[in-house]
Amino acid sequence: xxxxxxxxxxxxxxxxxxxxxxxxxxxxxxxxxxxxxxxxxxxxxxxxxxxxxxxxxxxxxxxxxxxxxxxxxxxxxxxxxxxxxxxxxxxxxxxxxxxxxxxxxxxxxxxxxxxxxxxxxxxxxxxxxxxxxxxxxxxxxxxxxxxxxxxxxxxxxxxxxxxxxxxxxxxxxxxxxxxxxxxxxxxxxxxxxxxxxxxxxxxxxxxxxxxxxxxxxxxxxxxxxxxxxxxxxxxxxxxxxxxxxxxxxxxxxxxxxxxxxxxxxxxxxxxxxxxxxxxxxxxxxxxxxxxxxxxxxx
Numbered sequence: 272x273x274x275x276x277x278x279x280x281x282x283x284x285x286x287x288x289x290x291x292x293x294x295x296x297x298x299x300x301x302x303x304x305x306x307x308x309x310x311x312x313x314x315x316x317x318x319x320x321x322x323x324x325x326x327x328x329x330x331x332x333x334x335x336x337x338x339x340x341x342x343x344x345x346x347x348x349x350x351x352x353x354x355x356x357x358x359x360x361x362x363x364x365x366x367x368x369x370x371x372x373x374x375x376x377x378x379x380x381x382x383x384x385x386x387x388x389x390x391x392x393x394x395x396x397x398x399x400x401x402x403x404x405x406x407x408x409x410x411x412x413x414x415x416x417x418x419x420x421x422x423x424x425x426x427x428x429x430x431x432x433x434x435x436x437x438x439x440x441x442x443x444x445x446x447x448x449x450x451x452x453x454x455x456x457x458x459x460x461x462x463x464x465x466x467x468x469x470x471x472x473x474x475x476x477x478x479x480x481x482x483x484x485x486x487x488x489x490x491x492x493x494x495x496x497x498x499x500x501x502x503x504x505x506x507x508x509x510x511x512x513x514x515x516x517x518x519x520x521x522x523x524x525x526x527x528x529x530x531x532x533x534x535x536x537x538x539x540x541x542x543x544x545x546x547x548x549x550x551x552x553x554x555x556x557x558x559x560x561x562x563x564x565x566x567x568x569x
Contacts, residue, residue, distance in 0.1 A: 490522060
C-alpha cells in the first residue's frame with residue numbers, strides 16, 4: 272500500500288478530530304521501519320522488496336570484489352611476464368658466462384656469484400607471486416561466501432513471478448465486472464440484507480461490485496471493513512476503513528468506524544495510536560454509545 276491520497280485523507284481526518292496524532296492510521300505503511308497491520312497482499316509486497324534489496328546489495332558487493340580481483344590478476348600477469356623476460360635474460364647471461372669460463376679457463380667464482388644473484392632474484396619474484404596468489408584466493412573465498420547462488424536467484428525469480436501474479440489478480444479484480452446485470456440500487460439492497468443475515472461473503476461480493484461501479488463507494492468500503500473487523504481480519508479492516516474515510520469523512524457511521532479502527536489498531540499492536548483514537552471519539556462524539564465504549568478501553 273503506497274502513501275497517496277489515502278494517507279493525506281487520514282492526516283486531514285485526524286487533524287479534524289481534535290489534532291489527534293497524524294500517524295494514527297499508520298497500519299499498512301510499507302515504508303515504515305517496522306510495518307504492522309499488513310494485509311496478505313502487502314506482506315507479499317514487503318517480502319519481495321526485502322529479497323530484491325538483499326540481491327541488489329550482494330550484486331553490488333560482488334561487482335566491487337570482481338573488479339578488485341581483475342585488477343590483481345592484471346598485476347599478477349604483469350609480474351609473470353616480467354619474470355619470464357628476466358628468466359630468459361638470465362639464461363642467456365648464464366650461458367654466456369659458462370662459455371666465457373670454458374674459453375678463458377677462468378676461476379668459477381664469478382660464475383657462482385652471478386648464479387647466486389640470479390637464484391636470489393628469482394626467489395624474491397616467486398615469493399611476490401605467491402603473495403598475490405594468496406590474496407586472490409582470499410578474494411575468491413569471500414565472493415563464494417556472499418555470492419548469490421543459483422538457488423537464491425531462482426527463489427527470487429519465483430517470488431517476483433508470484434508478485435506479478437498477485438498484481439495481475441488485483442488489476443483483474445479492479446476491472447469493471449460485466450457479469451452482473453442487476454441495478455446498483457438492487458445490489459445495494461441485497462448487500463444490506465446479506466449483511467443482516469451475516470452472509471458476509473455474498474455481501475462483500477455485492478459491495479465490491481458497487482465500488483467498481485462507483486456507487487456509494489465510501490459506504491461500501493466501510494461495510495467491507497466492518498465485515499473484516501467482525502471476522503477479526505483487523506489489517507484488512509483498517510485498509511478499508513482508511514479508504515472509506517479518504518472518500519468521505521462525514522458519514523453517520525463515522526463514530527463506529529473510528530471505534531472499530533481504534534480496536535483494530537490495538538489488536539494489531541498499535542496501542543498508542545489506538546488510545547489517540549479513543550480519546551478523539553470521546554471528544555468528538557461525547558454523547559454517543561461509541562464514546563461510552565471508548566471510555567472502557569481507556
